[in-house]
Amino acid sequence: MTHASLTDTSHTDTSHTDTTELADTSQSGVLAQPYAGPGESGGPDPAGTLLRVEGLGVSFAQPGGRRRVRVLDDVALTVRAGEIVGIVGETGSGKTTLARAIAGLTAPDRGRVHLAGEDIAGLRGRARRRFRRVGAIQFIFQDPLRSLDPALTVGTSIGEGLAIAGSGSRAQRAERVADALRQVGLDPAVAGRLPAQISGGQRQRASIARAVISDPALLLCDEPVSALDASNRNHILLLLDELRQRLSVGIAVISHDLSTLAGIADRVVVLYRGRVVEDGPIAEVFARPRHPYTALLIASAPDIHGRDRHAAARLRPVGTSRDPASRRTGECVFAHRCRFATDACAETPPRRAATDHPGGDWVVACHHADTWRDELDTAPAPAASRKDFPT
Amino acid sequence: MPESAAGPAEVLLKVDGLRITVGGERTEAVRGVSFEVRRGEAVGIVGESGSGKTLACRSVLGVLAPGCAVSGGTIDFDGTSLVGLPRRGWEQLRGTRIAAVFQDPASYLNPSYPVGHQLAEQLRVKHGRARRDARADAVRLLAAMGLHDPERVYRQYPHQLSGGMLQRVVLAIAVSGDPELLIADEATTALDVTIQAEVLELLAGLRAERGLAVIAVSHDLAVIAEFCDRVLVFYAGELVEAGPTQAVLHAPRHPYTEALLRVASVGSWERRSLAVIDGQPPHVGAELPGCRFADRCAFATQQCRTRPVALTEQPDGRSVRCRRVDELALSGAGAATAAGAAS
Known part of the structure; x- marks a missing residue:
C-alpha cells in the first residue's frame, strides 16, 4: 500500500513512537557530533561514484508543537553508476524520506547530496528547477495505479516530462515514448491505453518507461514491486537489472522485503529509526550480518524450509522490550530492542569499517559488532513465555 | 501442530463443490472447489491475484461483496450449512465461532473510538460480559497479544498505533470469543518482517493453546510453509494441488x-x-x-x-x-x- 510507504513522512504516525526521544536528541545537540563518513578519508570520489550522500539529516515540525521530529540522522551512502543499492528498513525507519530528500522533494536540514560531484541538496530557485527539468534523478513509486494519472493515456503520462520541458516536436516525442516503452518490454501500442486498462505489471513497466525516457543517471525505486505478485515481481526486478546494465544508471531500491533486494542488489544499506546501522555487500551482509538489527531482520524472514523460530527469539531482548519512548538521549537507536545492549550503548556508536573490510565497503554502527555473536552462541534458547488468556 | 494420539481431529469445515459467480450469473470465479479443515488444523491457500482464494474465504465468512454469490456447492461448518444461512444464523457464528483478520487492520477499526473500547464492546455485545468485566478482560487480552503497556493501548486510538500493534488488536478482537476457526487473509502481508515473525509466533501460540483452526491466505509461500499443516494451491478459480505443506512445497x-x-x-x-x-x-x-x-x-x-x-x-x-x-x-x-x- 502506498499508505505504508508514506507513513515515514507522516507526522501522526511517527509521533507515537519517535517524537519524544528524537526531539530530545535534537535538543541536546547530539547531532552536532562531528560526522565521520563510512570509511571515507575525505579524498576524491572513487571512480564511478554517482551518488554520494553525507551526514544527511531531515526533521519535520510536529503539528501543533514546537518540537521537531528527527526522521533522518547523519545518513551516509553511495551509489555507483550501474550499481543497485538496496535500502532496507521497517515502517518509520526513514526509507521513503531518504529517497525524497535525495530527489529534492524534502529539504534536508543537514548534510550533502552529491550527484556526479555536484551538490544538489544546496540547489535553490532557478538552478533547482533546471536540475529537475533535466530529469537526472527519477522516482518510481510502489503503486503505479496511483502514481499514473488515471485520466491520461499511458503515452501522455510517459511523455509529459518531455512536453513540459518543450523538447522536440510532437512527433519526436511520440517516437521517444515508443522507444521508452520498448526499453521496458511493452508494446508501443500500450501508449494509447489508460492505466486502468492494463495489468499491474504492465503499469509498473509504464512508470519505469516514464522514468527512463529522460535518460536519468539515478533511479530511486520506492517499494517498486510490493504491489505485484511473485511472477510480475520478478519480471520488474529483471527489468531493473537489465536497465542498469544497458543504461548504466545507478539504482537505489527501497524495500522492506529482504528477498526482493537479495534478487538484484549489489549492496544493502540498513536503516533503523533514521540512522544507517549497517552498509555492505548484500550477499555477505545477509550471510553474516554484523549488526544485531540486521541479524534480527534476517532471522525474522519466513523461510520455505521452516524458519528456526529460536533464531529470531534469541536476538530479541529477554523479557519484554523497553518502551521506545523511554530511549535515553544520545543512546544507540537500537538499544531498546537489542539483546546485547550494555552501558556502552548509552552513546550512539560511530560507523566503523568491519574489521576484515578495512577498505570501508562494509560499515557497521554497533559498539559490540565484533562480540555480540559470541554471546549469542552461548545463550540458551529462550523459553516461550506466554500469558494467560481470560476465560 | 494438532497432533494427538487419537488420530486425525474431527472435520470442522467442509467445503464441497463450491462455485462463486461475480458480477453477473455467467462469470464463475470459483469453479467447484472442495476442501476440509479439521479442528486445530492450519490450512494455507496460495495462488496468484484473481485465483479465487479470497472469494472462497469470504464465502465461508458470509461476507461476499455485492454482485458475488455462491452459485453451487455446500459449505458445512460443524453441522451448520453456511450457504443461504439467514442473518440470525450468521450472528451466532461470525465473530464468535468463526473469526477473521485481514491485511489492513486500520480499516477494520473505528478511527473515532479507542481500540480498547472496541475490544470491550465486542466482549459486551457478543459475549454478554458486564461492562467492568469486559474492560478487565480486554486489557488482559491485549496483554496476551504481547502488547506493551496494555492499559495505555486500551485508551489509544487506531491512528496512534503502528500496523503491527493494530494487527494485534484486531487479533485480540478476533479471538475474544474463543473461535474455533480463524480466517487470516494476508494477515501479515503489510507488516514489517520482524513484526510479521512475532505475529506468526503469536498465531502459532493461539493455535497451540486454544486448538484454533486457521485458514491462512497468503501470496508468500514461505509464510504458508512456516505456519500451515496443509496447503491448497488455487489457479484461475480451481484447486490444482492440495496436500501436506512440506510435501507439496518440497515435491x-x-x-x-x-x-x-x-x-x-x-x-x-x-x-x-x-x-x-x-x-x-x-x-x-x-x-x-x-x-x-x-x-x-x-x-x-x-x-x-x-x-x-x-x-x-x-x-x-x-x-x-x-x-x-x-x-x-x-x-x-x-x-x-x-x-x-x-x-
Missing part, C-alpha cells in the same frame, strides 16, 4: 505449484535467479475446454488443451489436477536441502 506434483515455487522467495540469500511464469492466467470466468494452466505450462500436450482435467486423489494422500501427474518429475523448493526438510 510439487502440479506444474503450476512448481512454477510458483520457482518464482517465490525461498529464504535463500544467495543471489537467486529471478524466474518468471510466462503469460497471464485466463480471464476470470473464461470457459476453456481443457486445463486452465495449459497455456503457461511447459508440459502441456494437445490432450491437456481439449479435455477437462479432474482433481484426482493420489496414493500419497495428495490431490492433483494434472493429466500427466504420473509422468512428470518436478522439482521443489531447495532441492539441495531437501534431505534436511524431509520430515
